[in-house]
Amino acid sequence: MQEAELNYTAEEYRYELENRMKNLFWTVSGNYELDVQLDLDSFQRSKYISLYDAVKQGAFARYFSKDDFGLYLVKKLYLGAEEMPLMSIAQMCVDQAVVNKITEERKGVAILRKKAFEDLLERDFDRLSSPGNLIGRMKIAMLQQGIQGSYLAEKKIQVQMEALLAVRDMTDTMDVIRQVDVFYNRLADPDFEKTHGDLEQVLAVTAEDLKKFNWQDFLNENAEASLEEIMFHANSSVEPLEENEKERKERIGRLLVTEEAAQKMYSYIEQNYGSSYMSEREQISLNRRICRGVHADCKLYFTDGIVDSCVRENNTYVIAQRTWEMNQRFYRQNLRVARQNIRALGDILKQSLQARNEDDRMEASYGMIIPRKLWKVGRSEDPRLFMREMKKHNSDFVVDVLIDASGSQRERQHLIALQGYILSSALSRASIPHRVLGFCTFWDYTVMRRFREYDDPGEADWRLMQFVSSANNRDGLALRAAADGLLARPEENKILIVLSDGRPNDQVVNRPNVKNPAVYTGEYAVKDTAAEVRRLRSQGISVLGVFAGEEQDLMAERRIFGKDFAYIRDISTFAHVVGRYLKKQVDDRE
DSSP, X not given: OHHHHHHXXXXXXHHHHHHHHHHHHHHHHTOTTOOOOOOOGGGGTOHHHHHXXXXXXXXXXXXXXXXXXXXXXXXXXXXXXXXXXXXXXXXXXXHXXXXXXXXXXXXXXXXXXXXXXXXXXXXXXXXXXXXXXXXXXXXXXXXXXXXXXXXXXXXXXXXXXXXXXXXXXXXXHHHHHHXXXXXXXXXXOTTHHHHHOOHHHHHTOOHHHHHHHOHHHXXXXXXXXXHHHHHHHHHOSSOSOOTTOHHHHHHHHOOOOOHHHHHHHHHHHHHHHOOBSSXXXXXXXXXXXHOXXXXXXXXXXXXXXXXXXOSSOOHHHHHHHHHHHHHHHHHHHTHHHHHHXXXXXXXXXXXXXXXXXXXXXXXXXXXXXXXXXXXXXXXXXXXXXXXXXXXXXXXXEEEEEEEEOSGGGGGGHHHHHHHHHXXXXXXXXXXXXXXXXXXXXXXXXXXXXXXXXXXXXXXXXXXXXXXXXXXXXXHHHHHHHHHHHHHTSSOSEEEEEEEEOSOOBBOOOOOTTOSOOSOBOHHHHHHHHHHHHHHHHHTTEEEXXXXXXXXXXXHHHHHHHTTOEEEOSSGGGHHHHHHHHHHHHHHHTO
């Protein structure tokens, strides 16, 4: 009874807190009919941050069009923008757009904002100041400016801060949108315009496009609710993902969906990743056999990609075509280096296999007589007067190449496409049967994109140029799925090569009757992937990790693959580094 009373008290407290913050939002916005999404959980850590966010949301809704701004953010995400940097930039611009306007009317907001900024700076300084985090250092400067009226920063940050402070004078929503777009394309993704289009093309995305093909609106057909979610992140002072707070990750990492949305998801996967080459019965059987343990709520989806098996043309298809063209252009720019790597790696493998195929000859007590040793007959007890040839039968190798095709690889997808092509072409040159798969995870589907099958001709290697990255990655399940096909091969010696960034990360969708609600990211995901690698090795599969990520993730890669991983710093060394490992595998199997 006492526990029930405590639970009721906590629920009642949360209800009163929500009312208080909503009243604050409505009072500032001047519109009591507006709906709002608030971060009540962060109130426990800093009431100033939570209260200021409510004020900021209300002020932006009063002075600007939050629907227009939210719709721009949805369209930008739809065309491939990364959520975390986009929301960080949007948060800063929203703050600057409203600060002068609201503090002139309500003097107390200035004190509330200062206290919120002090808590933010104390809590997030280490993360924001990490090497290479230009947007983070810009936010530190903004927080310092808000606390003490000045900031210390290098010249590059000073230039960005001048543009950010200029947002204070803006009164039109479109001006704020333009500045957010400029910041994102300049600081987060300099290739965005080249790859996905400028602001005009972003705004040209239609409501019909979003309704049919954007994942957020697909899962939640109430576009107004989707915009509220986006605007919540754009106004919040908390980043979309906080890597140092497990509770925050779990709350953000789960997306509640209905059973109706779940039934539509297969159709969405088919439209945006291409039709499956497996029958429904084969898929059910495969899922039942492989999706167990921590992956019990997941499904596998095998496809030849949207370019080769498009259900109907859509924006995803257009982006895939455009990426294909960019990958081919990058290959042509690096043609000489690519051909050198293919030739070198292919020759290393051919020479190693040829050495294995050469018969060993040894002196024995039977076989073909050695004439020069006949003098020993009757004079020596040594019976080795014959030459015996030992036939080798261990040259049968098969290789699987598994490539992380998640959204975290987007900035280097042209480089990964080239690495995959070099590796596949070299294996073809050495006449080693091999299969190449890419993988990513959307909702509870881990999509396995097949680029070539084991016995395809060398021309199939070129399909690696169709490599495109998106969504999340559930590495442990992808490894298990690839190994299932590899173990079914008749060859005695099996090798699995994994090109990844060492960051398994699948934001779990929390739907009815889930068995494993834990978010598949961080330590939890690294441990599961490492355990899967050990399990495959115990089954006789040699597993090599080829690292294609940032240096700060090297430790996770090492934990997953142990000593058997290669770090490719320069594409010109690809053949040497990978060839050394593969040669060792061939030689050690004698």
